[in-house]
């Protein structure tokens with residue numbers, strides 16, 4: 001008989017809690033934009049959009065939208081045991097990938113503008129990032145077999161390395177050339193981002209990948225990561241913006 005892996009009460013409650021957090025953060029970030037002149041609000045604008053998108057995605061997931069079952073047949077062949085086919089239906093919240101397709105480029109844009117990267121490098125980082133998320137969606141949802149799934153996963157990880165490459169090499173060099181406070185702040189915020197982002201493929205590997213983690217535990221892991229990567233990141237950026245004048249970007 002097939003095995004169903006489905007969201008439970010804890011998962012649903014967690015989705016609602018994050019929806020509320022993202023909505024409040026959006027209001028707070030928008031409010032903070034009023035404290036700076038209108039031509040210096042680019043970071044506030046981008047950062048508020050990030051949490052608004054997350055709030056929309058969490059509203060969808062909490063109300064049962066943006067989720068579908070993925071069916072996979074796992075062939076467990078062991079020596080001395082007749083081939084056994086194990087059927088799994090696991091819920092995949094594809095709303096996350098729609099969210100990430102928009103919000104991870106916006107998070108990168110925040111970092112790139114902070115470093116002072118040029119348009120070509122920003123574009124390359126963002127394109128690699130979109131490839132990372134879309135191939136991750138294929139891994140989660142499109143694949144019909146484990147080798148195919150882990151193939152897409154590998155491709156997605158390579159795209160992630162390209163993103164890191166751009167930020168760590170070009171981003172860091174540009175931030176360094178700005179010197180002092182900007183260099184220090186970019187280093188800290190980029191390191192924070194690197195650690196958090198790297199946790200996503202690890203969670204994915206155990207949850208969507210190996211299916212060893214329940215849907216509720218998956219929801220909770222992503223909830224913590226999303227709040228830190230969007231609200232924590234945004235609050236840190238905008239508060240520093242207020243205290244370190246060199247961060248400010250004039251349009």
Ligand code: RET
Nearest residue numbers: 136156157160197200201204226229230
């Ligand atoms: C996937 C699975 C395939 C391999 C890789 C992934 C990377 C995902 C990342 C997501 C970051 C999301 C953030 C969300 C916003 O808060 C798609 C999980 C490499 C890095 C920061």
